Amino acid sequence: MTTVTTRTAPAATRRRRRRNALIGWSFVLPNLLGFAALTLVPVAGTFVVAFTDWDSYSTPKWVGLANFRRMRHDDNFWTALQNTCWYAAGHIPLTLAASLGLAVLLNQKLRGVGILRTAFFFPYVTSLVAVAVVWNMLLSPDIGPVNQLLRHLGWSHPPGWTTSTDWSLPALIATSVWRDMGYYMVLFLAGLQTIPAELYEAARMDGAGPWARFRHVTMPGLRPTTFFVTVMLTISSFKVFDLVQVMTEGGPGRSTLVLSQLIFREGITHGRFGYSSAVSLALFVIVLAVTLAQFQIQRRSER
């Protein structure tokens, strides 16, 4: 069915279109109702509430940009923004490299490769609380196994990890890379399957070694996947919450306070809906800007 208007049987076409529209909407409706009420409306709500002084006990009043001016002078906001950016700057490239490396290694005909893939994937499936608990104990500064090992290797004063303001963010990044790399490995494996084997054969005929094949066949072939993974990693890095909340609760001090925690604290803990929505909007704009920039770079490099 096309959009071309036919003059021969307008009534029949129109009737069929109407019938189709009705059927189409009837399929979509059960999901759409819940989705609109609890996702689309709140998304729109953020844009409105951010410009009001609404808190849990007063009636909302339009205050224009007041919340954003307040944000500019809020230390917590700048700390959270900085921490979120540092987290993203560590998490995105490390996870990208680890998952790509794993995918290339595990995309071979090896006996038991399925078991290995499953093993790497498992941390992603496990409950975050259990993972956070185990890592917090592993990284325990005095008696934790990680520092035991580091001392054994000759580092006499290893970092305090989640108890140190300098090392808490690196500790979170390490845990999150460990947890996420299996997931993105699966995406890369799917991407690798789309590269024709003949390309590798041809490269080999031309005398290309493993590294040359990786650079000139694998990397270009994986470009769409790499782009997609980067975008997904960006979005997930900027909205990190669970891991931080369970492992460090933003501390020690404010060393791991991230934007999503600030939104949560301001909005749900303190009931400052207006200000919290303004921070939400800032987070949204940042994610959008970074993602659009990535699309732009991607498009330019394709030309």
Place this chain on the structure above:
Amino acid sequence: MNTTAPGRERPRTTPAPAPPTAAAVSRRHTGHAAGRALLYLFLVLLTTAILLPFVWMAISSVKADRDVFTVPIEWVPKSYRWRNFTDIWKQIPLATYLGNSLLLSAVITFLQVLTGSFAAYGFAKVRFPGRDALFLGYIATIAVPWQAYMVPQYIIMDKLGLVNTRWSLILIQAFGAFGVFLMRQFYLTIPDEISEAARLDGLSEYGIWARIILPLSKPALASLALLTFVNTWNDYMGPFIYLTDNDLWTVQIGLRSFIGQYDAQYAMIMAGSVISVVPILVIFLLGQRYFVRGIATTGIKG
């Protein structure tokens, strides 16, 4: 390193390349065998390193508290304290938590699969005005961080009187865009001729969905169901925000609060962690290939 091996799922459409000469084969073979052995060794070490936290968790869960952090680490406990696994049920209402997690995960998974696949059929196989714009709206919200609209969502739930009830979590998770997106991706791979033929046979669109498309999409349904179940089971932030009543808590919240209260009961905490992971481990191992397929489907079209 040999990166040319095609994946098992890849259809072989081209003829195999001409066999290399015998000398080339033997040359490649020796280098190959040593390289392979090294590769295996590397991979096995890497896998062990990745899984070590779980091994440590499992071992610690059957130790006495004072034996969890010994220097050096006891990888084989001198004595096994299986009592940890019975004692923990007396300290926290773990059965209630597990029941709540199970109930929420099952209901949300059922609704997500049902309404998601139903809507996906509308998006993939029926043409109607406004369809593409609406679908774009669905996709766009996947990219919006939940934190960006969690406060208005909370206000709505509050006004509806649903905060601190299971309904809040069911409503916000069961009608997500993810299920619609995943199922639509799959339906697009089913040729239109199949539904066309069914239409000519006089089946209604609902009949086509129920009797033709659903049976054909069992693998995708399994993927969606498993991913949703695991995500809901492991969700921390949702229950953390919406559930304040201890009776409604899920395993994740219960475990977290147990840790806060009984800081030094290391072994018991590990036992609780093991109990929270085992159901997922079982589900994951049973449905492993559906997980991978589901993730690959949602990712590949990027």
